[in-house]
Structure formats: structure tokens, C-alpha cells
Amino acid sequence: MESTMRLATTLALYALLSAAPPPAHAGTPLPDAPHIVASGQGEVEAKPDQVRVTFQFNSLQPAPLAAKQRVDAGVARLLAALPGFGIGDADVTASDLDAAEDVDYDDDGRRISRGYLARREVTATLHDLDRFNALLDGGLAAGAVAISQVEFESSQAPELRQQAKAKAVEDARREASEVARSFGATLGPVYSVDSVNARFSAGYGAQSLDRIIVTGSRGQAPGRYLQPRVSYAASVTAVFELER
Structure with missing residues (x-):
């Protein structure tokens, strides 16, 4: 009872x-x-007092080496510019290279090579929001083809x-x-x-x-x-x- x-x-x-x-x-302990x-x-x-921005670098070239070199050159230009925005090494992440042949198929199922596509991303954290637009301009000027992510954050x-x-x-x-x-x-x-x-x-x-x-x-x-x-x-x- x-x-x-x-x-x-x-x-x-x-x-x-x-x-x-x-x-x-399920599995939560309950008392008798x-x-x-x-x-x-x-x-x-x-x-927010900082913003994390990811720049994307792509290059489609007839040969894989040319695609890699073009992407690497763009990334190098951006990395060289970042200290001017007060962005140090601890605030930067540069992804490894992703390179592969860009393949498509026609209506008859025949393989078509469009060349070789190389990709890299650079993510930088900016602590001076007044320079946000200038950073976007700088990344695009360096050769970024897209800004894939913008994330406002608090340092606290x-x-x-x-x-x-x-x-x-x-x-x-x-x-x-x-x-x-x-x-x-x-x-x-x-x-x-x-x-x-x-x-x-x-x-x-x-x-x-x-x-x-x-x-x-x-x-x-x-x-x-x-x-x-x-x-x-x-x-x-x-x-x-x-x-x-």
C-alpha cells in the first residue's frame, strides 16, 4: 500500500x-x-569582441602541381598580411592541401576530366572588430574565392x-x-x-x-x-x- x-x-x-x-x-539513476x-x-x-573568419582558396588547373602552387601562393599572401591586423600565429589555422582530379561524366557515361582542383582554408580570429571589413577585403585580395564562415564570439x-x-x-x-x-x-x-x-x-x-x-x-x-x-x-x- x-x-x-x-x-x-x-x-x-x-x-x-x-x-x-x-x-x-534511459539509465538515469532514480531513488526508491x-x-x-x-x-x-x-x-x-x-x-562579441572578436570574430572568427574562414577564407577558402580553390584553384582548378590542367595539372595538379599548378593547382597546388596557385592555392599555396594565395594562402601565403594572406598569412603574410594577417600580422598587420594584429592576428598572431595562435589565432590562425591553415588547413592541409586537398587536391584531386575533377571528374564528370557525359550522357553516355564517358569519363571527362575537367582538370585538377586544389583546396585550402585559412581561419583567422580578429580581435579588433573595427577592422572586420578590411580583413574581408584583404582575404579576397589575397586570392580567396569564398568566405565560408563568419562567427562572432566573446573572449569571455x-x-x-x-x-x-x-x-x-x-x-x-x-x-x-x-x-x-x-x-x-x-x-x-x-x-x-x-x-x-x-x-x-x-x-x-x-x-x-x-x-x-x-x-x-x-x-x-x-x-x-x-x-x-x-x-x-x-x-x-x-x-x-x-x-x-
Whole structure:
């Protein structure tokens, strides 16, 4: 009889957590005593102070050596220019060479060689956002054929992630406390933590746009970009015991 009442109480507490994910994932340790499974969310927004840019260099040539040399020359020009933007070796990653024959087939299934395609990427982290447009111009001038990724970031990311986790933990505890009080119970200690997940996003929210005006080439209008807000979020699912 007692175990039946305990099960009914636990199921009723689960039902109140309708805004949370499923009470527990497979394999989550659960106590035999009355308990609550609660989920919490935490998010911290910040103004980015650096940007990570990836430049792509491609070259299609009749011979593989010519394709490699052309790509290497473009990468070398960009690497030589990066110190002028205050970008040191620790802020740069240059990928290995990817070279292969570019092959297609005609309607009759006959093999057609278009030449040899060489590819490399250079990723650089810029700490002076006022020079963002100038860096883009410099990469394209060096021979980059595409800018494949632009990611605004905060240099305080580790601290911001910890703040988001702390908020998620507090949110889970608050949720569990409210449910316990609604049943006239008292929240006990944490029995287990199922998961802590973190995520990062950068968006152009209508409420938080900061305009960046950067210097363009002489005689041309400056490039204008909208700086996003970066968001660090975390979620946690925890099992709390109930005091008897």
C-alpha cells in the first residue's frame, strides 16, 4: 500500500513538470524514495569582441602541381598580411592541401576530366572588430574565392558558459522547489544529475543590434555590418529527493 501511494505521488509530481523535457532519460539513476525530476535552463548574452573568419582558396588547373602552387601562393599572401591586423600565429589555422582530379561524366557515361582542383582554408580570429571589413577585403585580395564562415564570439566564453550553467542549475532547483511546495513537501538533496548540455548561438535580435562602421578602400563607401549578440546557453536535468 505504501509503495503504491509513493508511486502515485511521484507520478503526480511528474505531471506538474509539463514545461520540462521527459522526466528522465534511459539509465538515469532514480531513488526508491519519493523524488522529483526537474529541468532547468540558463542563458547569458554578451556583446562579441572578436570574430572568427574562414577564407577558402580553390584553384582548378590542367595539372595538379599548378593547382597546388596557385592555392599555396594565395594562402601565403594572406598569412603574410594577417600580422598587420594584429592576428598572431595562435589565432590562425591553415588547413592541409586537398587536391584531386575533377571528374564528370557525359550522357553516355564517358569519363571527362575537367582538370585538377586544389583546396585550402585559412581561419583567422580578429580581435579588433573595427577592422572586420578590411580583413574581408584583404582575404579576397589575397586570392580567396569564398568566405565560408563568419562567427562572432566573446573572449569571455568560458566564464559566460559557467554563468549559463549556474543559471540552469538554479532554475532546476527553483522549479523543483515550487512543485514540492505545491504538494506540501520539502525539497531534499540532489540525488543525481542526468545531463548538462551547453550550446552557443549568434543572432541578429531586433532588440540588440550594435552597428559597426568599418573603413573601406580609399574612394569607396565603407562597409557597414550589424554586430550580433552572442548567446551561451545550458540545460540541466536533475533528480531531487523529497524530505519525509
